[in-house]
Amino acid sequence: MQKAPEQFRFAVMAVDVIVLAFVDGKLCGLVSEVNRPPHYTNRQGFLGGIVDEKENAEEASERILKQKGNLTKVFLEQLYTFSDVHRDKRNRVVSVAYLGLVKPDIASSYRHKTAKFVPIKELKDLAYDHTEMLATALRRLQGKMAYTSISQYLLADHFTLSELQSVYEIILKKPLDKRNFRKKILALNIIEETGTMQEGVKNRPAALYKFKSKQVTELSLIV
Amino acid sequence: MQKAPEQFRFAVMAVDVIVLAFVDGKLCGLVSEVNRPPHYTNRQGFLGGIVDEKENAEEASERILKQKGNLTKVFLEQLYTFSDVHRDKRNRVVSVAYLGLVKPDIASSYRHKTAKFVPIKELKDLAYDHTEMLATALRRLQGKMAYTSISQYLLADHFTLSELQSVYEIILKKPLDKRNFRKKILALNIIEETGTMQEGVKNRPAALYKFKSKQVTELSLIV
DNA sequence: GCAAAAGTGTTAGGTATACACCCATGC
């Protein structure tokens, strides 16, 4: 694929990935330190980078997660493209933002020399326009929780109904009635019992469930 | 704003606007002829163009609609960014696609030397990846119809309940019960009677309604 | 008076909500 004439290429094409996951029951974002004086010093930002010649934006997101965070097989969904002229104070960069979701078993054992999961409540004053990106990601996640099975990417393959309910409660920011939640989610017929139980917990062990399909499916409203 | 070093700027940043409107009761898209041999000859495509140095993607969309279609004040919403390496066979172009909605009174009297509204059923084999863009736009519109007041951008300022119902039926592709539709839409409290009636129709004149707010508001489900 | 679209209520079935107690396990 050839490049267009140089005079038409004003902008750098970048991607940023807002990777979210539950760690210790808290919703966290994957960030690393940003230090680009003079405009951005000692700030945190999501992982991102420049799209190269031979890849599309989603492929770039995957590559960058691997290179800058040693993460693979992350669920990705395109969020929004941020193109304001001054969104990066250094020079013109247009960024296609992706939402990334990681299962809690991966996230809680995640260790990396630069990137780490930080509770979203502590993510203030991020570099570039990443605070706005985070808000966009949370809005999208809230919306999708209500009518899709996207929650499966925030849970281990086997999970309890209480864990599933907790994901809903934290993302939707409202408490749900346990009996009604169970009735509803079981009626949707998207999860099933694995036949196994929790082990090594200090209270009554819960039954473990799994999603029937690994796809995100559209549903009549969950909440 | 300075440009980034040339070697990072692989792609051209473009926008394409999928402008939709009702003309004669049919949902139509605004297209013009595309003739870019050898890859694209005698095809139709949505209006689009290159984002320039001093504007963001939404501003570029507005400028291009004005320049290439003499259209202003179009409702715009960012749809999706198309970045496949070969989506434009000539050279690497990343396009931020926008959904544009135009009211039927504007669309039905629209005349332009190159652009025209064509029923979407006749829009086959569009240039570039514009067929995929159209599908994305229709999906988005369907989704938003169900839980927002976005339909206001597809209706004249004053409209009848039957016109409103027809917009829903055509976009959602299913017939709705007249009595139930009226009950539901009035209960949402987003429209009100203007106090005026249709004139010059050859049947019983209908009451005219208008939206209370010019914003797109989120609602509990309409359908 | 006929064609065309406007306008209008009721009923039945299903869904959502509110709510409290017993159970299994580890320590």
Add this chain to the structure above:
DNA sequence: GCATGGGTGTATACCTAACACTTTTGC
């Protein structure tokens, strides 16, 4: 035996869906 979270059913209010006839106007 106590602390912790797991698991379960019912009654009511509300909402949804199905359905047909009369009214107003132009011609």
